[in-house]
Amino acid sequence: MSEWLPILPLIIVTVAGLLLMLLEVSMKQEVPAVFAGVSLVALAFAAAAPVIDWTMHKGAAVKYVLFEGALTVDSYSYFFTVLLIACAAITIVAAWNYLPREHMGHGEVYSVLMFSLAGMLTLASGTSLIALFIGVEVMSIAVYVLVGARRNVLKGNESALKYYLLGAFASGILLYGIALIYGATGSVQLDAIRTFLANPGEGKLPLLVVGLGLLIVGMGFKVAAAPFHAWTPDVYEGAPAPITGYMATAVKVASFAFFVRVLATGFLPIKPYWVDVIAALAVITMFTGNLSAFVQTNVKRMLAYSSIAHTGYLLMGLVALTGSPDGTSAAAILYYLVAYSVTNLGAFACIAFLSKQGETLVEFEDYAGVAKKFPLIALILAICMASLIGIPPTAGFFGKYFLFSSVIQQGYTWLAVVGIINSILSVYYYLRLVVVMYMKEPKADWTGVGGLQPARIAGIICAIVVIWAGMGATNLLSLVPGAAPLLAWAKTSVTTLF
């Protein structure tokens, strides 16, 4: 088998990005449907490759080690490839006529989106620290551009610059960590590091632990873990709503794909060295996110802090990582990421729908009475909020269930209780949005809102997935994933990690 075939999704996405750029300059009149159509077709092909290979193997684990171990395309990366492509596709649908409304170019946004996706796919399959670093950079640089895509909006520019400066700094720390790890172990391959760690030489460990610490700091920045989260609210607020949704989901998913792979494949033998750090990060992150979200008046900022809080829950899952392939914690993280992504994409699609030109309607008070004017959008948002709280039968509930039960199973009951206390804190601010939408009289001026039909469709799709992935015993129409098959898939996917 050729080394190039397994990375077909990566190739398709990159070529599509280039193609979209050429289309942009060669077309006299921008037709949104052409750009969105080309992107979606490309994504469909990119997703088809892993799905076909997966079905050919009848759902058993697959593993192709490529380019001398720089990349490993396996069940784990298939899971993330499909999830990331789905995130990108929903983002494109949500942005369909949001972009012309905000006078943004299709070609540039979609092509940069494709490039960022290429970075993310690298992150999903990278097994050497250098390949992973390249993935992080390709993803991040493209996302910096996306954040500032509303060139004529001051806030957007501020966000992009802030994100760029801090992000560059974090990348530096990450790279420094990788250098130290290389210095200690003599390799950047994760499995070589693991082999080394099984029997480390005298005096090598301190250097390695420092390197790992820096690596965790760099990753903490990318996933918005406190205390490295300070950029998140401003950037989420300033970025265009569909892009914020993309950042809150795809960027986080890809970063966690990296995080889990590095810790599970590379550094499990020295778990005692990092587990307390991650546990502390998880606690701080949960409390920071939830307590700050309490006082927000802007819906996008509230969701930014909420995404920080959810990073905290996911970090709890990292604490419970174990060496056995059937240890559910890694699978629980995967399931949680699906639940979290679909929920947030739905929420941001609704926010884009309601935001009005220039995103003027994004404060809580602007949402008063939405249920009267746009009952369907209010319903979708309410379902998404229920899922973020973790009310059954939604995907968010099952995500929490898998995550918390794996944490308890590994003996960290105290951590699960902290997580539950945080879930309770979060009830208030998520409910507040529902209360405002359903129980307050409309105040805002809605003229001109309601044109974004594709965003509404994206929201509907997400809401259906959120419900079905929270209760389904089978896949609905073989398309919408149910809770049980999704978990089974997540469980097979993590077998190749260890």
Added chain:
Amino acid sequence: MDQNVLSILIFLPMLAAVALWLLPLKDGNGIKTYSLVAALINVVFGLAALGTFDAAKPGYNFEVNQPWLADIGIHYHLGMDGISLVLVLLTVILTPFAVLASWKLINERVKNYFALLLMFSGAMIGAMVSLDLFLFYVFFELMLVPAFFLIGNYGGPERVKATIKFVVYTIVGSLFMFVAILYLAIQHHAVAGSWSFQLADLISTPLAGAPMWWAFLAFVLAFAIKAGLFPFHTWAPDTYVQAPSPVTFLVSGVMGKIGAYGFIRFALPLFPVAAKEAQPYLMGLAAIGLIYAAWMALAQTDIKRLLAYSSISHMAVIMLGVFSLDPQAWSGAVFMFMAHALSTGGLFLLVGMLAERKGTAIADFGGVAKAMPWLTTVFVLVTMGSIGLPGLNGFIGEFLILLGSYASHNVIGVIATTSVIWGACYMLWMVSRTFFGEYQGEVKPGKANPLPDLSLREALVIVPIALVIVWTGFAPQPVLNQIDPSVQSTLRTLQSSAGMPVTAVQAEVPGHGGIGF
């Protein structure tokens, strides 16, 4: 039929609600009739279940046990015994009354209201017949969703505050219980090697030591909040007052009972040792609660708020019976589920009728018995049921509970007995100030009568309830016969695993042949 009746009872109202949202019904009366018909069809199924229910059958009737998410041991496991039979029938039968009582009250966003009401009813029934803890938790949380919107959208002026308080309070309890459920399942997995959330499996692998206590406390917290047990009752007055009367009727009449039911079905059998050790404290809390709430009721000037405290006080009596771990007290408590739902729920409906006429403050009325003789008669009758007048059903329940609680802890039993006195004090005082004496309000001649007597629709709502109060007060034994076998068997298992002497007293009202026969 036998296999599916429970699923029908749960999902018929839920599907009817979904269909209502999808149907292009615009007309208010059409929507109301549709909801009433849906609720009545469910009554038919409920009565059919009662008809084929076999109290003597060991275990559960109508049991269904299908894998739902089989990989992780989650089952769709439903079953009904005498205890859940009472609750399910109550819910099923009271739902059409709630629909009828809402008829005139709800004129805006009608479709949402009735769909939510049906949803609420279905979710509550689900919680009452689930025998898989995971499934139970799903329904337990699910019923919050319609309640949240019903109170927040259709309630009084402070409704938003009330509904947030209600939901946050309840979720606090249930989330801790969620962790405890996970912990139990994981312990079961460690011992048995397979995943299961089924009640019977989890009972068979008991915890011990500190984990047992923490898990027990988590369950206690969840159910105590739901039942409004002192000091976790503070959500209740606000919710009861702010919710529209038909919703208060369902929340106080049925939903609160799920807290007490949770103790009987889950919290106590899962942790028998802890239950036995904690018994004096829990009984003490219930005793404090019943006196505290009764005194609070004495001080109220608003009828609805007074009834809210009265309901909390009566719930405390029920909880006292549950914590007594005595077969008579348990039978009494389950009987009281029904009695309390009918009397307190009925009173909330009557107050709703008063509110439609004038208001809910006692000072608004006074001497209105002349203007509304029939309404006054029914009100007094239901009040007597609530106080526990012999010959009405409240008496049977309270009597059995006090008997049983005296047997298990005599000091608390004696203190609890005073509840009868307090109940009579605040209720009769309220009734006398509201209905008797001089009429306080202005009488404007020539205007339409501001205080019409019971209308036909109102009579249809309240008279059947009053009749059942009388009927089950005179002839409680048919009901007790359904309850007893389940209570006996549940309690016997509990007592033997807690190392307590096994009591096997048949719950009979002493000399019940003499009461009214």
